[in-house]
Amino acid sequence: MALFLINRYLGDENDNDESARESRSKALLEKLQEQARARQQQSSSSQKEENPPLSDQDDSISKKRKRKLKDQDTPGQGQKRKEKQKALSGVALELEDKELSSEEHTTKSSLPSKRKRGQANKTKQIQEAVISSSDADVGKRAPKKKSEKQKSTAADKVQKPEKENDEEENDEAERAEETKEQMDQSVENSKKDPTQTGFTILGGFEKKNTPKVQMVLPEWLAQPDVVQRDINKNLVPVTSIRGICPRLLKKLEAHGIQHFFPVQAEVIPAILESVCHGLLIGRGGYRPRDICVSAPTGSGKTLAFVIPVIQALSQRVVCEVRALAVLPTKELAQQVCKVFSSYAEGSSLKVVMVAGQKSFAAEQASLLENRKGRSRNLADIVVATPGRLVDHINKTADFSLRHLRFLIIDEADRMIDSMHQSWLSQVVKAVYRAGSGSDATSIFRRTEPGPITAASLFQPQMPLQKLLFSATLTQNPEKLQQLGLYQPRLFSSVHSRPAATASHAAAVPSQPQEKFNFPQGLTEYYVPCTLSKKPLLILHFILRMKFSPVLCFTNSREAAHRLFLLVQLYGGVQVAEFSSRLSPNERKKALKDFEQGKIQLLISTDAAARGIDVKGVKCVVNYDAPQFIRTYVHRVGRTARAGKAGLAFTFLLGIQEQNFLQMVRDAGSPGIQKQIVKPENLKGMEPHYQQTLLELENVIKEERAKKHM
Numbered sequence: 001m002a003l004f005l006i007n008r009y010l011g012d013e014n015d016n017d018e019s020a021r022e023s024r025s026k027a028l029l030e031k032l033q034e035q036a037r038a039r040q041q042q043s044s045s046s047q048k049e050e051n052p053p054l055s056d057q058d059d060s061i062s063k064k065r066k067r068k069l070k071d072q073d074t075p076g077q078g079q080k081r082k083e084k085q086k087a088l089s090g091v092a093l094e095l096e097d098k099e100l101s102s103e104e105h106t107t108k109s110s111l112p113s114k115r116k117r118g119q120a121n122k123t124k125q126i127q128e129a130v131i132s133s134s135d136a137d138v139g140k141r142a143p144k145k146k147s148e149k150q151k152s153t154a155a156d157k158v159q160k161p162e163k164e165n166d167e168e169e170n171d172e173a174e175r176a177e178e179t180k181e182q183m184d185q186s187v188e189n190s191k192k193d194p195t196q197t198g199f200t201i202l203g204g205f206e207k208k209n210t211p212k213v214q215m216v217l218p219e220w221l222a223q224p225d226v227v228q229r230d231i232n233k234n235l236v237p238v239t240s241i242r243g244i245c246p247r248l249l250k251k252l253e254a255h256g257i258q259h260f261f262p263v264q265a266e267v268i269p270a271i272l273e274s275v276c277h278g279l280l281i282g283r284g285g286y287r288p289r290d291i292c293v294s295a296p297t298g299s300g301k302t303l304a305f306v307i308p309v310i311q312a313l314s315q316r317v318v319c320e321v322r323a324l325a326v327l328p329t330k331e332l333a334q335q336v337c338k339v340f341s342s343y344a345e346g347s348s349l350k351v352v353m354v355a356g357q358k359s360f361a362a363e364q365a366s367l368l369e370n371r372k373g374r375s376r377n378l379a380d381i382v383v384a385t386p387g388r389l390v391d392h393i394n395k396t397a398d399f400s401l402r403h404l405r406f407l408i409i410d411e412a413d414r415m416i417d418s419m420h421q422s423w424l425s426q427v428v429k430a431v432y433r434a435g436s437g438s439d440a441t442s443i444f445r446r447t448e449p450g451p452i453t454a455a456s457l458f459q460p461q462m463p464l465q466k467l468l469f470s471a472t473l474t475q476n477p478e479k480l481q482q483l484g485l486y487q488p489r490l491f492s493s494v495h496s497r498p499a500a501t502a503s504h505a506a507a508v509p510s511q512p513q514e515k516f517n518f519p520q521g522l523t524e525y526y527v528p529c530t531l532s533k534k535p536l537l538i539l540h541f542i543l544r545m546k547f548s549p550v551l552c553f554t555n556s557r558e559a560a561h562r563l564f565l566l567v568q569l570y571g572g573v574q575v576a577e578f579s580s581r582l583s584p585n586e587r588k589k590a591l592k593d594f595e596q597g598k599i600q601l602l603i604s605t606d607a608a609a610r611g612i613d614v615k616g617v618k619c620v621v622n623y624d625a626p627q628f629i630r631t632y633v634h635r636v637g638r639t640a641r642a643g644k645a646g647l648a649f650t651f652l653l654g655i656q657e658q659n660f661l662q663m664v665r666d667a668g669s670p671g672i673q674k675q676i677v678k679p680e681n682l683k684g685m686e687p688h689y690q691q692t693l694l695e696l697e698n699v700i701k702e703e704r705a706k707k708h709m
């Protein structure tokens, strides 16, 4: 093979006379060897002088390689190899000389050491090429590894036996290891003294204790007007609140209300005060402050806005939309509309609901009437869900909010979460939209409030006052900021958080656990259980413990439906479900039946978790543990309302216990107790329950089949 290469170099590869070619080659070889040896001696002595470490390295590598190959060779092969290597060294040097002479023109200026290093490397490459081909001759070529294929060094272009590759890889690894050690050392040194290496190390790998960002609450959030939690001990006679007309007092009496609850006693006077000089301006001639209320579930927040709004609007002359209450669900809108209507009864005020309970056209007809080509407003107070409200703003011609004085946002934290629907910005736009005709030129024309100047105070403006209510109002200023509140005033029964204000600069830890208030009459329990025993437990609560009516919450409508079917099949319990599976009318009927005591167990999704006021619910069961504390607060708040007593049970799987209990305690629960239901108490129900499970499978199959038909 070596001879073939020489021949090829000499341009004789097509020569067919094998013996002649060989003798010519041998003669040439000997001649070349002579020359090469002389030159090699000359060059190696000068190389050693100039660059000893590199040549030493190369030498040691080639020595190692030779030793290894020698070990692998058979005696005959060894002899052959020696001959070939001899020949090769001569040829290689001849080649080098040729290449170098052409290179010399271009690289004369380069350093001699570089040139010699290049020579040595080339020699090595050619040697390797010849050695590998000789190995191939003796049938020792190993298949190339995938990873090796990817390497694109010059040596790789020539195939190498695997062992040789391995050796090179080892050498590479050794060199890489050394380089790494050197780098590590330099990093260490530079850490101690950056000037030593000349490099500045950016960033640090060690963990630093960065001080936490402290959240500072705005003053109005940190220092609220305190609302007493205990309803029963802080009742205020209705007659002691000034500004409520006799008609309203009579209405209150008719509803059996002689005393205001604490939240009502605080908030009603505050709202009435903002309209004491009429609807145009607030106290002292200034724009009234917005009001935020955070008070426990069932503490009477609805009347806290219904009474003052009706009182404020009772003097109005022309019917225009002056109050708008926005609620997250149809059921809640219906409930609030009912309260407004009952207290507006007997006055000239009109209350209209736009929540999708009726057709769009029917809602339009209840908002406006057309008389002799002129449309007339029919609503003073509109109670709406955000979606339907936006539809009317955009699609109902002449539906105007230009006279809106009160914007009530009930379940405010939930409504903030639905801000992405941009309903609030649409409402605000509609409020300040320029009217037509006399409206546009009127001195009472509304413009969006800007900075207070002499000119802005000169023109009286109808202010838009926002009233926010929730049992779990967020204290996150960023979230509240989305509502664009004007000098807000907070009424809150939550005062367990450390008070901090920008002016006092007292810090509150960032991301603090929000605290909520639980109704005073509520007793909380958790029941450890397994997944399969949950249905038995709920049956046990109603059939054995005689808890009724029970409002039971699941985490999905599918779970609610399955449990409903199971209890129905088991028998002996008046049960209904309440979820988005049902039509609005079916849901309305379920709630009504439950309230009237026709239903013992109402199985619901979180659709009924907020705001729903069903009188007489003695017990709430969290069949599925709620994932969020707000959901828990609202669910358990369906009982223990208006200062009454109530029980809340949460079924907990072993895996849920720790996290759930921690979450409830952190939120400020007065205490959740463990309630164990012994397995023997459920045993008697099990055979029938197993039977029911089999029936349930068939019923579900039938339902599915019907659905796919």
Ligand SMILES: Nc1ncnc2c1ncn2[C@@H]1O[C@H](COP(=O)(O)OP(=O)(O)OP(=O)(O)O)[C@@H](O)[C@H]1O
Pocket (backbone or CB within 6 Å): 256, 257, 258, 259, 260, 261, 264, 295, 296, 297, 298, 299, 300, 301, 302, 303, 470, 471, 610, 611, 612, 613, 615, 637, 641, 642
């Ligand atoms: N002053 C009062 N005296 C007696 N009962 C009252 C009084 N005020 C309100 N209630 C009754 O208390 C119950 C709860 O009131 P309401 O629904 O307004 O509570 P809430 O604070 O809005 O609760 P939630 O946060 O769950 O919506 C209602 O049934 C209501 O009729």
